[in-house]
Amino acid sequence: MKVLCCHPSGLLYTEIFLRLEPLGVELVAAAARRAGHQVRLLDLQACRQADYFQALDDWRPDVVAFGLNYLANVPEVIDLAKATKARLPESFLVVGGPSASFTAQEILEHAAGAIDCVLKGEGEEMMPALLEAVAHDRRRAHTVPGALTLDGEGPPPRMIQSLDRLTPARDLLPRRHKYFIGTLDPAASIEFTRGCPWDCVFCSAWTFYGRSYRKASPEKAAEELATIREPGIFIVDDVAFIQAEHGFAIGREIERRGIRKRYYLETRGDVLLRNREVFAYWRRLGLTYMFLGLEAIDEEGLKLHRKRVKISTNLEALEFARSLGIAVAINIIADPDWDERRFAIVREFCLSIPEIVNISVNTPYPGTESFLTESRQLTTRDYRLFDIQHAVLPTRLPLERFYQELVKTQQILNRKHLGFAALRTTAGLAARLLLRGQTNFVRMLWKFNGVYNPARQLADHRQPVRYQMRLPATPADGKGSQRAQFILTPPAADRASTAA
Numbered sequence: 001m002k003v004l005c006c007h008p009s010g011l012l013y014t015e016i017f018l019r020l021e022p023l024g025v026e027l028v029a030a031a032a033r034r035a036g037h038q039v040r041l042l043d044l045q046a047c048r049q050a051d052y053f054q055a056l057d058d059w060r061p062d063v064v065a066f067g068l069n070y071l072a073n074v075p076e077v078i079d080l081a082k083a084t085k086a087r088l089p090e091s092f093l094v095v096g097g098p099s100a101s102f103t104a105q106e107i108l109e110h111a112a113g114a115i116d117c118v119l120k121g122e123g124e125e126m127m128p129a130l131l132e133a134v135a136h137d138r139r140r141a142h143t144v145p146g147a148l149t150l151d152g153e154g155p156p157p158r159m160i161q162s163l164d165r166l167t168p169a170r171d172l173l174p175r176r177h178k179y180f181i182g183t184l185d186p187a188a189s190i191e192f193t194r195g196c197p198w199d200c201v202f203c204s205a206w207t208f209y210g211r212s213y214r215k216a217s218p219e220k221a222a223e224e225l226a227t228i229r230e231p232g233i234f235i236v237d238d239v240a241f242i243q244a245e246h247g248f249a250i251g252r253e254i255e256r257r258g259i260r261k262r263y264y265l266e267t268r269g270d271v272l273l274r275n276r277e278v279f280a281y282w283r284r285l286g287l288t289y290m291f292l293g294l295e296a297i298d299e300e301g302l303k304l305h306r307k308r309v310k311i312s313t314n315l316e317a318l319e320f321a322r323s324l325g326i327a328v329a330i331n332i333i334a335d336p337d338w339d340e341r342r343f344a345i346v347r348e349f350c351l352s353i354p355e356i357v358n359i360s361v362n363t364p365y366p367g368t369e370s371f372l373t374e375s376r377q378l379t380t381r382d383y384r385l386f387d388i389q390h391a392v393l394p395t396r397l398p399l400e401r402f403y404q405e406l407v408k409t410q411q412i413l414n415r416k417h418l419g420f421a422a423l424r425t426t427a428g429l430a431a432r433l434l435l436r437g438q439t440n441f442v443r444m445l446w447k448f449n450g451v452y453n454p455a456r457q458l459a460d461h462r463q464p465v466r467y468q469m470r471l472p473a474t475p476a477d478g479k480g481s482q483r484a485q486f487i488l489t490p491p492a493a494d495r496a497s498t499a500a
C-alpha cells in the first residue's frame with residue numbers, strides 16, 4: 001500500500017528556539033517501509049499545507065498516518081483528516097503519538113468518521129500489524145494491539161523490546177536544512193534511551209512508557225550517529241545519562257569512529273551531579289547545550305511538582321554545568337496563581353544567573369497526574385491553548401495582567417540572549433551560518449517580540465472553539481479512578497531500578 005506519514009505544523013511559540021525533525025513519525029515510516037509498503041513523509045513544520053494536499057492529489061495514498069505528540073495540534077489534525085477524507089474517501093486515516101494516545105476516544109468522536117483509527121503507544125511494531133489488517137479487511141483494524149476505532153478496541157499496546165531494531169527513516173524527510181536548535185543549525189535528532197523512572201506530576205513520560213527505561217546499544221547508537229549528515233545533534237532522551245556507564249560506552253564508540261558533532265541534551269540536576277564525569281567527557285566530545293528542568297526556585301514548588309530534588313542540588317548542578325563551559329538553559333514553571341510580587345522575585349532570580357531561562361505556564365496535560373487533580377478547574381478546554389504559553393487554569397491576577405507579567409519575565413531572555421545582545425557574542429558564528437545558507441539561527445534572534453505578546457495571548461482565548469477537550473472521568477461518575485493510567489505496561493523485569 002501507499003502510506004503517507006505526516007507531522008502537523010510547528011507550534012509558533014517553540015519556533016523561536018528550535019524546529020526538530022519528527023523522529024517518532026520517521027520510526028513509524030521506517031517500520032511501514034520495512035513491512036514492504038511504499039512510504040512518503042511530510043513534515044508541516046517545514047512544508048506548507050498546500051504541499052500536503054498536493055501530495056494527496058498527485059500520489060493518492062491508501063493510508064495517511066499522522067503523528068500527534070502535541071495537544072495543541074489536535075484541531076489541526078482533525079481538520080486535515082476531514083479534508084483528506086473529503087478528497088480521498090477510500091483512504092484509511094490513522095493517528096498516533098503521546099497526545100493521541102491519551103485522548104484517543106475524544107479524537108475519534110471529534111473527527112466524526114474522518115479518523116479511522118487511533119493507534120496508542122509505540123508505533124514501531126503495531127503500525128505494520130495495522131497496515132496488514134487494513135490491507136486485508138479494514139473492519140478488523142480494531143483487533144490490533146493499541147488500536148481504537150469506532151468499531152471497538154484492540155488489546156493493550158505492546159512495548160518494543162529493543163531500541164536497536166529500527167533506524168528512523170531520515171532519508172524520507174525532505175527539507176532537512178530546516179531543523180535546528182539555537183546555534184546547532186542544522187540539527188538532527190537521535191534517541192539513546194526511552195522512558196523515565198521518575199514520576200513528576202506534570203509529566204506523562206512515566207505514564208506513557210509505564211516507568212520502563214530502555215537503552216540503545218552503544219554500537220547501534222554510534223552507528224546511527226555516523227549516518228547523520230547534520231553537524232548538530234539533539235538527543236531526545238527525557239533524562240540523558242541516568243546510567244553513566246551507558247553514556248561512557250556510547251562516547252567510546254563515537255570516539256572510536258572519529259565522529260565529531262555538537263550536541264544538545266536534557267537532564268536533571270541530581271543526575272548531572274551524580275554523573276559529573278560522563279558529562280565532562282561528553283563536553284570533550286562536543287556537548288554544547290544542556291537543558292535542565294529546574295521547574296521551581298523554592299522547595300515548596302519542587303515538592304508540588306514531585307520533582308524529588310532539592311533546590312540546593314539544582315543550584316549546585318547549575319554551578320557545575322557552568323564550570324564545564326556548556327551553554328545552559330533552564331525551565332521554570334509559572335503558576336497561574338502567581339501575583340506581581342512572585343513574578344518580580346522570579347525576574348530577579350533570572351537576572352542573577354547567566355543561564356537562558358525559559359518560563360512555561362503550569363498546564364495540566366491529559367496523561368499526567370495534574371490532569372486528574374486539576375482539570376476540573378480548567379478555564380478553557382480549547383486544545384490550542386495547551387501549549388504551556390497560555391493560562392488554562394484560573395489566574396490570581398486578571399488574565400491580561402498575568403500575561404503582561406509573564407511576557408515581562410520572558411523578556412529577560414530576549415534582553416540577555418536574543419537580538420543585538422546575542423549578536424555581540426555570536427556575530428562570527430552567525431556570519432558563518434549565513435554563508436552556508438543556514439538562516440534558522442539568525443532569524444530566531446529577531447522573532448521574540450512578534451511571538452511573545454500579551455495582547456496576542458489574550459486574543460487567542462477569544463477564538464471560536466470547535467473542538468473541546470474532554471475532562472477525565474471521576475470515581476463519582478462510576479467511569480474511572482483518579483489514578484494516572486499507564487498507556488504501556490512493561491514486563492516486571494523491565495521496570496526501572498535506574499533512579500538509584
Ligand code: B12
Nearest residue numbers: 011014020023024065067096097098119122123204205387
Ligand atoms: C523534542 C521534544 C519537544 C520539542 C519539539 C519537537 C518538535 N517537533 O519540534 C520541544 C522542546 C519544543 C517540545 C516542547 C514541548 N513538549 Co515535547 N518533547 C520532545 C521529546 C523530548 C522528544 C520527541 C521525540 O522525538 N521522541 C522520540 C520518538 C521516537 O518518540 P515519539 O515521538 O513519542 O514517537 C513514538 C510514539 O509516540 C509513536 N508515534 C509517534 N507518532 C506516531 C504516529 C503514528 C501514526 C503512530 C501509529 C505512532 C506514532 O511511535 C513512536 C515510536 O515509538 C518528547 C519526549 C520523548 N522523549 O519522546 C517530548 C514530549 C513529546 N513533549 C511533551 C510536551 C508536553 C511538551 C510541551 C507541552 C511541554 C514540555 N514538556 O516542554 C512543549 C509543547 C510545546 C508547545 N508549544 O506546545 C510531551 C507530550 C506528552 C503529552 N501528553 O502531550 C512529551 C512526550 C514529553 C513528556 N514526557 O511529557 N518538545
Ligand code: SF4
Nearest residue numbers: 196198200203205238
Ligand atoms: S524527570 Fe523529567 S521526564 Fe522524568 S517524570 Fe520528571 S519531568 Fe518527566
